[in-house]
Amino acid sequence: MVMIPKEINIGKNVTIKESVSIGNNVTIEDNVYIDDGCIIRDNVTIKKNSTIGARCILGEYLVDFYENHTEQNHPLTIGENALIRSETIIYGNNEIGDHFQTGHRVTIREGAKIGDHVRIGTLSDIQGHCEIGNYVNMHSNVHIGQKSIIKDYVWIFPYVVLTNDPTPPSENLVGVIIESFAIISTGSIILPGVHIGEDALIGAGAIVNKDVENEKVVVGNPAKPISDVRKIKNKVTGESIYPWRYTFDRGMPWEGEGYTSWHEKCTNQHQESE
Template sequence: MNNNANFISSKAIYKDVIFEGKCIILGQTKIGSNTIIGEGSIIGYPTKASIKELIKLKEVSWLKYDEVSVGAIIGENSIIRSGTIIYEHVSIGDNFEGGHGILIRENTTIGRNVRIGTNTVIDGYVKIGNNVNIQTAVYIPPKCVIEDDVFIAPRVCFTNDKYPPSKRLCGVTVKRGAVLGANCTLISGITIGENAVVAAGAVVTKDVPSNVVVAGVPARIISTRKEFNDKKSMWEIEFT
C-alpha cells in the first residue's frame, strides 16, 4: 500500500471538512461539519480480524480496507491533528480536539468536549464521558471507563491485567470530576471515586473513596479534596 496516497471513501459522509493534507478515510465514516483532519490521519481503520482475512486473500490495499470497514463517527467542530489513527467502530462527540499521533482503537466511545494529548493510546473497548481532558502520552487499555469532567495529566498509565499475562482482564473506572496526576499508575480493577485526586507518581492498588487525595507507593489518603482545592486557590491567587 502507498501510505502517501490520499483515499477518501465514496461511502464516507462529510460536509465542510478541511483535509490539511493526504488522509485515509474508510468505510461509512461520518465526519461532522467544521472539522479539520490533519495530514497522515487514518479514520475508520479496520479491526485485526478484518485485516487477517484480507492478508489470507493477498488483497491488502486501501480499496479493500474500505470494503471491510464500517467506518467511524467524528462529531462537529473537531480537530484531528496529523498522524492520528482512529479505528472503525469508534464514536466521538462534538468539539473533540486531539494532539498529534493519537491511536484510538475499535469499540471506543468518546463524549463531547473531550481533549486528548499527543501520543496517547486508547486501546479499544473504552468509554469516555463528556468534558474530559487527557494529556500527553496517556495509556488506556480495554475495559476502562472514564466518566465526565475528569482530568488526566501526562503519562498516566491505566492497567487491566492484575497478574499479567492472563485472560482475566478488568479495567479501571474513574468517576466524575476526578484528577489523576502525572505518571501515576492505576492497577487493574480499581475505582477512583468522584472528585478524588491521585498525586503525581502514585501507584494506586485499591479503590479510592470520593473527595480525597491519595499519594505514594502504594497510594494512601493524605488529605481531602476540599483541602486540595483550598491550596490550589491560594497558589493561584499568589501567582495572579
C-alpha cells in the same frame, strides 16, 4: 463478498488538500477541512465544521482486515467541530462526540465510546473497548486500557496508565472506573479494577492498587490517602482550590458563569422538563 460501490458524499465548502485517499461509503459534511496525505478508509463519517490534520488515518483497519485484505463494515463517526491534529490514527467501529480535539499521533483503537468535548493529547493511546464521558481532558501520552470507564469532567495528565489485567497474562480483564471530576496526575498507574471516587486527586507517580474514596488525595507507591481535597488551599489567598469545578472553568460548560449558577440552571431546566 459483495463489492460496495464507491460512494462519497461531500458537503458544501469542503477543503481536501493533496494526496488524500478516500474509501467507499464516506460522508464528509459541510465546512470540513482535510489536510495533506490523510487516508480515509471505508464507512467514515466526518460531521460538519471539522478539521483533520495532515496524514491522519481515519477508519483504520481492524484485525479482520489482515485475514484477506478486505475491509469489513466497521464504521467511524466523528462528531461536529472536531479538531484532529496531524498523524492521528482512529480505527473503525468508533463513535466520537462533538467538539472532539486531539494532539498529534494519537491512536484510538476500535470500540471506544467517546462523549462530547473530549480532548486527547499528543501520543495518547486509547486501546478501545472503553467508555469516555463528556468534557474529559487527557494530556499527552496517556494510555487507556480496554474496559476502562471514565466519567464526565475527568482530568488525566501525562504518562498515566489505566491497566486491566489483574494476573497478567490472562483473558480476564477488569477495567478501571474513574468517577466524575477526578484528577489523575502525571505518571500515576491505576491497577486493574480500581475505582476512583468523585473529585479524588491522585498524586503524580502514585501506584494505585486500592479504591480511592470521593475527595481523597492519595500519593506514593503503593498509593495511600494523605488528605482530603478540601484541605488544599491557595497559598496566596488561603481559599480552597478543590473541588476544582468551583475554581476553574476554561473549556467547561460553566465557563464565564461559574459552576454553581450553571448547575442551578441545569437543575431547574431538568425539573421544568419533568
